[in-house]
Amino acid sequence: MDRGIAPSEIRLGILATVGFGGWQLGNVSSCLAEELGAPGLPTVRLENACASGGTALFEAARAVHSGLADVVLAAGVEKMTDCPSPRRRYWLGVSGDTEWERPAGLTFAGVYALMASRYEALYGPVEEALCAVALKNHANGAHNPLAHFQRPISRDQYYASPPVADPLRLYDCCPVSDGAAAVLVARDDLARRYTDTPVRIEASALATDTLALQDRRSLTSLESTRRAVKGALQSWGRELTSLQMFEVHDCFTIAELLALEDLGLVARGEAGKLTQEGETARDGRRPVNPSGGLKAKGHPLGATGLAQAHEVFEQLRGRCGPRQVPGVETALAHNVGGSGGTCTVHIFSV
C-alpha cells in the first residue's frame, strides 16, 4: 500500500479460508491479529466454499458501511498442497452436494462436465470454445508474475491433455494452488490516508442458488450469478455496458462461458462465439480475466475472491504492465462457491 498503515489502525479482520490444508483449522482467524502485530484485533473466519474471498470482501464493505469499523482487513488464504492426495480429493468434493452428487461419483469436475454436456445438447459442440478460454487465460497468465502458471499453452497441448470428466480435459480445470490475498477496505473519506489512488467499491452483492446442480432450474445457468449481478447493477445504478473489465470465476473453462451469459454480456449459447472471436481477450471489447483467471492464476479457494479484487485494484490503477487493459476505469469481479451455491459480485471504479 502506497502510504503505509499502522497495524493498530485496522479495526476488524476477516479471514476467508475453507481449511483445505494446513494445520490450524479452528480459531485460525485469531492468527491474523498476531501475524499483523495488532493484539486484540477482532477477527472472524468465514467460509463460503470458493466464494469465501468475495464474501469476505462483501462483509468488509458491509462493516465499513454500517459504521461498525472504519478500516477492515479482508484476507484469504488456502494451503491446498499441504494435504495428502486422497484428502485433497475428499476436500474437493465436500463443498459439493453430499446427498446425491457425491454418491453418484461426482466431484466438481464431474458437476461442471454435466453442465457442459447439457450446453452441448442445447447449442452444439463446445470443445473449441472451451479450448479458446483455456488458451486466452493462459496467455494472460503468462504476463502475471503472481500467476500459478506463467506460460501460454498451445491448441495441441490443450487437445493432448488427458480427459478428466468428459468433455473436460485437464487443461479445462483450474489447478490446486497455494496462495493468499488481502484487501484493505476503508471508509470513503479515510482512503487517501493509505493510498494515492483508492479504488471504490461501487456495489457488493451476495446471492445463493441450490447446492446441487440437479435441483436448479437450468443446468446451464447459475441463478446465484444472475441474482448477484442484478443486485449489484441495481445498487450501482448503471448498465452492464459501462463495465470495462471482468474477472470471472473460471474454475473450469465451461464456467467462464456460462458466466459470460449469466452476467448478461452475451445471449444464451453465444459465449463460445464471443470468446473465439477474441472479444474477451485483453485487447478485446470486453476483456475477461486479464489476470489469467483461476485457470492460470490459480485457485487457492479462500484467497481467490480477494485475488480478483487485487487484480482489479492494480488494473484500475494502471499498474499491470504487459497485461494492462488500457484505460480501464470500471470493473466487475465475480466469485462463485462450489458449483454455484453461492456467488458474490463486486463492482469497482476509480
Next chain:
Amino acid sequence: MNVVALAQVIPRYVRYGVPVEGPDEDAFTLAVEAARRLGTVRGEGGSPSRPLPRRVSFFVPRPSKEIPFGDASDLRGESIEFEVHGLADLPLALTERLTGTAGGEEWLIASLDNGETGGSSHAAPAGAMAAALSGDPGLVAGEMRSFPWKGRGHPLDPGLRTTLASMLSVRASDGQPWAQAYRWDDESLARTFFPGTAISSSGAPGSPSPPPSPFSRPGYPLRPLAVLWDAVQDSARGIRRSMWIRLEPHRLSVWGIHVDAPVPLGGNPRPGEPVIAVEDAAWRSRSRVALSSVSEGAYVSGDRYRSGWAGHWRLEGTRCRRCGRYALAATDVCRFCGSPEVEPSQLSREGARLEAITTIHKGAQPTEFDWMEDSALPYQVGLVRFPEGHRLSLQITDTPPGSARPGDAVELVLRRIYPQEGSWRYGLKAVVRRDIPRDGTPVEDLPGPPEGPSPSSTSPPPAPVRRTRRVRKSSPSPKPPEGGEGEPSRPEEPLGPPPSVPPEAPSPG
C-alpha cells in the same frame, strides 16, 4: 401351492462365457432385482403388477440380519413378512411351500454371487431366481417317490434301479409316457442306467427351443427354481409334464412337474442389451476391496445412511402443491418456493431419461470410489430426469463407457456404491435401456422459483459526508469530516456501535 410366476436375473457381465456378477453387484442386489422383476411379471391381460405377497423369503449365500431386504425390495404394505435364509435351505423350503396350502401369495427369491473370491479361476454363474406361489392354477410340482441314496459313484441298488425304472415308464391315461421329459440332477446316472430316457428337455424335432436357464446346472444352488423355469419354457412347446429326478444328500426323489396353466416369466436380457466381458484384473480386484476402514471420502454415519433409504432407495419424498417441485428427502417447507403446502409423494421409476452425461476418468472420482479403479473406471454419471419434473445425479452402470447419451431411457437398479465401516453401502444407479429408442426432443428447464424481490444482498455505496453530529457522553468517536479527510477511531476503543444516548439537537454544519 402352485408356482404362478417366475423371474430370473442374469448379470450382463461374462467371464469365460459364464455370467458373473458385475463390479457393483452382489447377492443382495441380485435378490432385490429379482424381487422387483417378479413384482412386475404379469400374465396376458393382467394388471401391471402382481398382488402384494404376504411373505417374502430370501435365500442368499451369506444371510445377515443387517441387510435390509425388506427396505430395498420396494414392496409396499405393512403386513408383508420378510425372511432371510441361507441358500442351503432353499430346497426344503420349496418343498414345504409347494406341498403346503395357500394363505395368500408368497415369494421365494434366491440369489448367488461369487463373493469376494477374486482369486478363483472358475467362477460359477451368478444371478437370481424368484418364484411367486399361490393357490391359483399354474405349475404344480410335488414328490412322487423318494429313495435312500448312497451317494454318487455307488451303483444303484438293483431293487432301487428297478423301482426307478418302473417310475420312469409310468403311463398316462392315453397310453403315452406320463413324463414327456426327464430332468436329471445327475446326468451320468441317467446315461449309465437309464440310457433310453431323454436326459434333458427336448422339443418336437425342428422346433426352436429357448435356452435352458444358466442356473439349472446339476448341483447348482439355484437349480430348484431354475428347473421350474425350464419346465415353464418347455410347456410352451407342448411339454407339460416332466419328471425331475432330484439328488439330495442321502435321498433320491422323483418329482412330477406339470404345467396346468400359463405361468408368466420375467427376466433379462432385453433385446439389444450388451454383454460385457470382465477382464481378469477386474475380476481379481474384487477380493482386494477393504471394507474395514472409514474411507477418505465424505463420512456418512450408518444412522444417516439408513435414514436416507426412503428417499435414496424408494424415491419417497414430498411434492409441493404450489410449485410442483419434488424434494427427496421429505421436507416441511418447499425448498424451491417456500410454501408449507407439501404432501408425501414418490417418484415413479418409469419414464426416466438422461438429461446430461459425463464420463469420470481415473483421478476425477471421489475417494469413496477408489475401489473401482481396477474394475469400473472410467464410469459414467448422468443427470436423470423424471417425468414428474425432478432430476437426480446417478451413476450409470452396466453400460459400456461412452455409449450413454442424453435422451437415453434408463431404468433404476440398486447396486453397491462404496464400502464404509465394514460393510457395503447401497444405492440406486441407472442402466441405459436399449429397447426404448433414444429421445432427441429437447428437455425443458425445470420451473424456477416464483419471481419476487431479488434475494441478493447489496451494500450501497458509503453514505455521503454527514452534516449532523451526535454528542456522546463517554468515549469520543470519529468526527464527521468536512473536507474528505477523516480520522480513524482510536485503537483503544472497543469495536462496536457507540452507546446509545438521546441525540441532542443537531448543530448547524
